[in-house]
Amino acid sequence: MVRIGAASLAVPALLASFLALCGQRAALADEVVADLSEHLIAITTGFTGTEVTLFGAVDAPGDVAVVVRGPSEATTVRLKERVAGIWINTRSVTFEQVPGFYSVAVNRPVDDIAPATVLARHAIGLEHLIFGLSGEVPPMVTEDGRQLSEDETEALFRAALIRNMQRNELYVPEEQTVSFLGDSLFRARVVFPSSVPTGQYTVSVYLIREGEIVSAQTTPLVVSKIGFGAAVFDFANRYPPFYGLAAIAIAVFAGWLASVAFRRR
Amino acid sequence: MQIYLPIAEMSVDLLMLLVMGGGVGFLSGMFGVGGGFLMTPLLIFIGVPPAVAVGTQSNQLVAASVSGVLGHWRRGNVDVRMGVVMLCGSTIGTVVGVWIFDILQSLGQIDLVISLMYVFFLGTIGGLMFVESLRTMLKGRKGGVRRKLHQHNALHGMPWKMRFPKSRLYISALLPFAIGLMGGLLVAIMGIGGGFFLVPAMIYLLGMPASLVAGTSLFQIIFSTAIATFLHAIQTHTVDVVLALILLIGSVIGAQFGIRAAGRLRGEQARAILATLVLAVCLKLAYDLVARPLDPFSIAFGVGA
Numbered sequence: 001m002v003r004i005g006a007a008s009l010a011v012p013a014l015l016a017s018f019l020a021l022c023g024q025r026a027a028l029a030d031e032v033v034a035d036l037s038e039h040l041i042a043i044t045t046g047f048t049g050t051e052v053t054l055f056g057a058v059d060a061p062g063d064v065a066v067v068v069r070g071p072s073e074a075t076t077v078r079l080k081e082r083v084a085g086i087w088i089n090t091r092s093v094t095f096e097q098v099p100g101f102y103s104v105a106v107n108r109p110v111d112d113i114a115p116a117t118v119l120a121r122h123a124i125g126l127e128h129l130i131f132g133l134s135g136e137v138p139p140m141v142t143e144d145g146r147q148l149s150e151d152e153t154e155a156l157f158r159a160a161l162i163r164n165m166q167r168n169e170l171y172v173p174e175e176q177t178v179s180f181l182g183d184s185l186f187r188a189r190v191v192f193p194s195s196v197p198t199g200q201y202t203v204s205v206y207l208i209r210e211g212e213i214v215s216a217q218t219t220p221l222v223v224s225k226i227g228f229g230a231a232v233f234d235f236a237n238r239y240p241p242f243y244g245l246a247a248i249a250i251a252v253f254a255g256w257l258a259s260v261a262f263r264r265r
Numbered sequence: 266m267q268i269y270l271p272i273a274e275m276s277v278d279l280l281m282l283l284v285m286g287g288g289v290g291f292l293s294g295m296f297g298v299g300g301g302f303l304m305t306p307l308l309i310f311i312g313v314p315p316a317v318a319v320g321t322q323s324n325q326l327v328a329a330s331v332s333g334v335l336g337h338w339r340r341g342n343v344d345v346r347m348g349v350v351m352l353c354g355s356t357i358g359t360v361v362g363v364w365i366f367d368i369l370q371s372l373g374q375i376d377l378v379i380s381l382m383y384v385f386f387l388g389t390i391g392g393l394m395f396v397e398s399l400r401t402m403l404k405g406r407k408g409g410v411r412r413k414l415h416q417h418n419a420l421h422g423m424p425w426k427m428r429f430p431k432s433r434l435y436i437s438a439l440l441p442f443a444i445g446l447m448g449g450l451l452v453a454i455m456g457i458g459g460g461f462f463l464v465p466a467m468i469y470l471l472g473m474p475a476s477l478v479a480g481t482s483l484f485q486i487i488f489s490t491a492i493a494t495f496l497h498a499i500q501t502h503t504v505d506v507v508l509a510l511i512l513l514i515g516s517v518i519g520a521q522f523g524i525r526a527a528g529r530l531r532g533e534q535a536r537a538i539l540a541t542l543v544l545a546v547c548l549k550l551a552y553d554l555v556a557r558p559l560d561p562f563s564i565a566f567g568v569g570a
Contacts, residue, residue, distance in 0.1 A: 047269045048276050073566050078373050080561045086381075086554045087561070089373045100566070160562030167560070194269070194276040229271035232506060236272060236498065244498030247324050247506050248491045254510065255331025258517040 031059045032207035032215045034066075039219075042226035047194055052221070054105075054188040056205055063106070063113040063208040064178050065124055066188045068221070070101025070170075071199030074134055077157045077164070091138040093157040095131035100197035102129065102165070103172035105188045110174045114211045122206065122213060126162055126173050169193035198223050272505035273317045279511065281311070286515020293329075293516065294523020295530070296539045299486070300516065301326055301457035306383060306546050313508070315376045319366070319456030320503025321512075323493040326458045328513050330486040337480025344431040344477045348484040350438050351445030351463075355489040358449020363496040366454055370501060373565065377554075382455055384551045390461050391543030398536035432473045440471055445485060452493045458486040 034056030041050055054066055075098040078089040106113060110125055120128040133154065140148040140156070148156070165171035170193065178188040190203070201221040206213050225233055236243040268279040285307055293300035301322050308318035337343055369375040423437035444466045451459040463482040467473045473481070498504045527535065 043269060045269050046267060048267045076373070076565045078563050078565065080558055080563070082557075086377075087556075087558055088377055089563070092373060157562070160560070161564055163560065164562060164564045194267070195274065225271065229269050229507070233271040236502065236504070236506075240499035240502065241495070243506075244495035244504065247498060247504050247509070248327055248494050250506060251324055251327035251491075251494070251509065251513070252331050252487075254513055254517075255328035255333075256335065258328070258513075259332040259335040262517070262521050 034205040041223040066105040072097045094134040104174040107178040283515040286512040287519035290516030290519025291523040294520030299458040305456040320497035322456035324509040326490040334483040342480035354442035354445025355449030358446040362450040362453025387547035395540035401533040
C-alpha cells in the first residue's frame, strides 16, 4: 500500500486526459476507454504489495467489470491424506494455463449485471475460470466408499486450487470497487499482494448493458522485479553455476570477516 | 521493516530474521553447536518453503563454519589428512543427497522427508542428551572418567588402513569416508552441518582425540556445505543469498554473546536446556505431521508428478 500516494498524484492528470477523450469519443457508440495509474509494478527490496488505480469513461451509462489476469503457468494441486497416522501428499492433479493472479472489480454484484452464460463466455468471475487438464485424474473414493467420477474429482481439485489461490490473496473474488463519478467517468482499485507473480498481466475492462457485453478494452500491465532483488534473481536463474560460486565466495568472506572482527584481543 | 527475499519470493520482517539469527547464534555460541538444526525448522515455521530453507541454510553454514574453523586452525586443532578423507565421502554424500532432494521435490514429498528426518534426528539426539544430562545432574559432580586414547573394536579390522599422524591413529580409511558420506547426506537433505552426528561419530567410532574433533569436523563441513550450496544453486534453485546474509549477521553477533554466557552455565545444565529446546522443535514438527491440516489440498507451481 506504499504506492497510494503516487497513484493519487496521477489522478488529476489522468482525469484531465479522460475528460478530453470523452469529448472526442462521445459520437462513437458503445465505447469504453480506460487507463491505469501505472503500467509497471516494480517489486523492489521493500515491496509489500501495491494498489493500482484504473480510470475510465463510458459514452453512456452502463455496468463496468474490470478483470485482471496474471501470467499463466502449469500448477499442481496435491491432496494430503492420512497414511499410518501421518499426513502425506498422495494424489495430485496438474492444471495447465492457470493464471497466477486473477481479480474482478465491478460496480454492482456481477450476477445482477449479466447472466452466467455471458460471464462464462468471457471468463468473468472465479467460478467461470477454466483451466486445462494436464495428464490424468487419479481415481478417488469418498469417505463413504463411493467411487468419484473423473469430472467430480477434477472439480474437487479445481475448487481446491481456487481456494488456495484465494487464501494467498492471488485470486480475488468480485469486489465492488468500481465507482462511477457521474454518468460516464469511473475508477477502479486493484490490490496486489506482496506475493504477486512477475510477468505480463492483462487488465480487461468490459462495458455491459442489459446483460450483454457491448464493449471491451484490454490494457497491459507488467509486474517486474527491479533493483537488487531482481539482479540476484536474474543472476541465479541465468548463470546458476556462477551464482553458486558467488554465494560460496560471499559466505567464505563473511565468515572470515566475522572471525577477524571478533577475534579475541 | 519488510524485506523482499528474491529467491524465496516473499516479504519477511527484517528485524524478525535478525532476531532469529541472533537467537540461534546465541545458542550455537553457548553450546558450541552449529545451530542449523534449529534454524531450518524456524525458517519453515515462519513460512519459508522448506526447500529454500535447506538450500539457504547450506550457504549460511559455509560462513559459520569458516569463522568457526579459523580459531581451531590457529590453535592447530585441525587434522587435515582426516578431514580430507572424510571430505571424499561427504562429497559423494552431498551429490547423492542433492540428487535425492531434487527427485523428492518433483514428487512433492520433500517437505515430508525433511520433517520426518528432523523428527527422527532431533528426537534421538534430544532424548539422549536430555537423559544423559539429567543423570549427570542427579549423580552430582564426579571426577572425569579416564578413557583410553581409543578403544579397539571390530571396526578397526577393516581394510585400507591409513596412518593419521596428527590424531595418532592407524585405521581403515573407509571409516572416516563413511562418516563423511553420512554427513554429506545430512547437509544436502536437512540443511545442517551435521556436527551433532559427526562429533560423536569421530570420538566414538574413530577414537579421535577430543581436542581435534571440533576443528576437523568444521573443516570438513566448510567443503560439504560449499558443495551443497553449489549443487542446490544449479539443481534445485533454492539458495537465497539475501536470506543467508541476514541470518549470518544475526548469528555472528548472537554467537559472541552466547560464548560469553556459556561461562555462567554448568555443562549439564546447558545440555539439559539445549535438549529441551531440541525436543520442543521435534515435537512441533511431529505435531504438524500428524495434525489434520487446515486444508488437505496444497498447490505448487510447475508440473509435478
